[in-house]
Amino acid sequence: MTIQFHCPKCGSLIAFADKHAGKHAKCVNCGEQFVIPSQSDQQPQTVKPDDGSDSPLPGFYHAVFVDNWKIFFDKDNLTAIVFVIAAVCFKFFAGGLCCLGILVYLGAWGYLFGLYLGVIYETAVGGDKFPEIEVGTSISFLWHIIKPLLVFTITLVFVEIPFFVTLALTRENGTSFEDMWQFTGLMDFVLILLFVVGLFIFPIAILKVAMIEDITSLFELRQFFVPVKKAFWPYLTVVVILVAACFIDANTRQYSPEAKESVLTIAGKLALNLAGQVAAIISMRSIGLFYRHYACFFSY
Helix, strand or coil: EEEEECCCCCCCCEEEEECCCEEEECCCCCCCEECCCCCCCCCEECCCCCCCCCCCCHHHHHHHHHHHHHHHHCCHHHHHHHHHHHHHHHHHHHHHHHHHHHHHHHHHHHHHHHHHHHHHHHHHCCCCCCCCCCCHHHHHHHHHHHHHHHHHHHHHHHCHHHHHHHHHCCCCCCCCCCHHHHCCCCCHHHHHHHHHHHHHHHHHHHHHHHCCCHHHHCCCCCEEEEHHHCCHHHHHHHHHHHHHHHHHCCCCCCCCCCHHCCCCHHHHHHHHHHHHHHHHHHHHHHHHHHHCCHCCCEEE
């Protein structure tokens, strides 16, 4: 169950899982600290900042590279882990089945993206558990698939707007996404730079959306750059981990009945798909940990 209320200072809509009721939290928009109410639409009690509230929480790198792995060995997370394995196997074996395979593939990714958003949120607010898996029924079932796909797609498109606009303006000169990687001219360099900058901003953008559940928050650009500037190296670490996860997933292959591959080859492909999800979850938790450890830099 979700508790929704408005920030007592800036009025932004805030949502927390009901299990966090009574805990101290902070508005991502304005930095106001408050106690999470027990019911929706209640006015939260404001909290006077502690003496150390303007300092980062230590241990970021240890949390990312050591503590992150503990989530996979917690028995309380068994249900979520089984869900991830089932989703990966589902899209792996059914992904190559003609038109139906495309729907299965998108459905599996929709639920995985939803899990990613939940992982970011739960980690950011101090949790070390997987979020609860919501399957839904009828229309809500489809919404649990479509909403995360839309959130990730819109966020990615938003941060890449300068790249897409520049690419569209240079298409008349024969420039394309495939050709620009050949570095044949200055414009190729500009396009690649814009593309990389967009990817660099993506983790802080998806963090904002996961915390507030409001796509319009993407337009508050100042809130992207201040935390990144003040905690550049930790943020760069998050970006590198996310890029590594994307690289692993980009090199995965799905099962194809026509290929007539050996059982060992199929098992290897499936193992790589599962490894990609482990890397993806680690990267999502790293995004949440960035907020947890450097939340003081989101107060401006």
